[in-house]
Amino acid sequence: MSLIVKRSHKPRSRVKIILVSLSKVLCITFIAAFALTWYLCNRLMYPQRLPITRNPTVPYVSVQLETVDHVTIRGWFIPAPPGTAKAPAILLLHGFADNRNAFNLNCHAAYATSLSNCHFSTTAYPKGAYPTLIEALHWHGYAILDIDQRAQGESGGNFCTYGLYETRDVAAALAYLQSRSDVDGKRLGIYGSSMGSMTAIHAAAQLPAFRAVAVESPFANLNATMRLVTAPLIGLPSWMVWPIVKLYQFRTGVDLTAMRNIDDMAALADRPFYAIGDMKDKVTLPGDARKLYDASHSSSRQLWEVPDTGHTEARFSHPDEFDRRLIAFFDEALRGIYPSHHKVSSLSFNPHIMCMPEASAAWHAARRESGIEQ
Secondary structure (H helix, E strand, O other), X not given: OOXXXXXXXXXXXXXXXHHHHHHHHHHHHHHHHHHHHHHHHHHHHOOOOOOOOOOOOOOOXXXXXXXXXXXXXXXXXXXXXXXXXXXXXXXXXXXXOOOHHHHXXXXXXXXXXXXXXXXXXXXXXXXXXXXXXXXXXXXXXXXXEEEOOOOOOOOOOOOOOOOOOHHHHHHHHHHHHHHOOOEEEEEEEEEEXXXXXXXXXXXXXXXXXXXXXXXXXXXXXXXXXHHHHHHXXXXXXXXXXXXXXXXXXXXXXXXXXXXXXXXXXXXXXXXXXXXXXXXXXXXXXXXXXXXXXXXXXXXXXXXXXXXXXXXXXXXXXXXXXXXXXXXXXXXXXXXXXXXXXXXXXXXXXXXXXXXXXXXXXXXXXXXXXXXXXX
């Protein structure tokens, strides 16, 4: 009589179940990680478009420019006050998920609830009458071009590239400024805040017609900032930046690791450079302003490290000093007016006591013609 022994398949079945379960877990983990990477990549590519909610109070012209890659750029051109002749001009560049209204904000009471850092008591201006940056520069005799960078505000464009393709926006803006008979094409400056600082430095490095560069809350190395600041800020490990940047590159053809303003500084050569570092900044590395300042080859370089302000908040906390420093920088760089010979006072920005009193009547007439005044 033969004895047949049947082997149990239970151990093999358990192994199979474990492997199948593990495969499912890994598959779900991969899908979740990819979905998160795709979502964060979208956040990089497509900044929220904010509407234009407030027009300048000074005479302005709405402009529409076209870049070499056929992107429509919209903005405002604010001529210098009447009687200025060929004026120096400054191009303004806003930050990420913003628009040209970034420079059309003020410390009026309407903003006090959302901008707790507005200190009326520290300013020489009447309460509720502090000028916007556009107004301050205009009243001091500058022409201004304030644009929405691509994929933001009212401009065209499919995605944001953090200064790389936005340099084409700046080139279109430069061509516009140089085409105007009321602008001195040899006295052009550029100012950018946050992401706008990356565009400003990168563009100026390629466009020497911009004779002076000023930035606030800059980025010396975008990839390093994303690893050291952005990832921890949103609760991600720093290694997650690599797949996000690679997916971004796959989808757009743009390598964000190439955005290194620290490398652009050499191309600025001896052009005047001014960096404002907000030392409580949680969006970029507070020390980046000093790194860029140290990398500047200009004998006219300037640095202002503001100890008590967060990202791009210097003007709201210290409006008088912000305007005094910025305008003195551009005065020296574009007008040859040095601080020792010319002190910028708060009265320079008052619309009723203009920097050129003889132009006041013409200025108000232009405002009435534009429908700003009755």
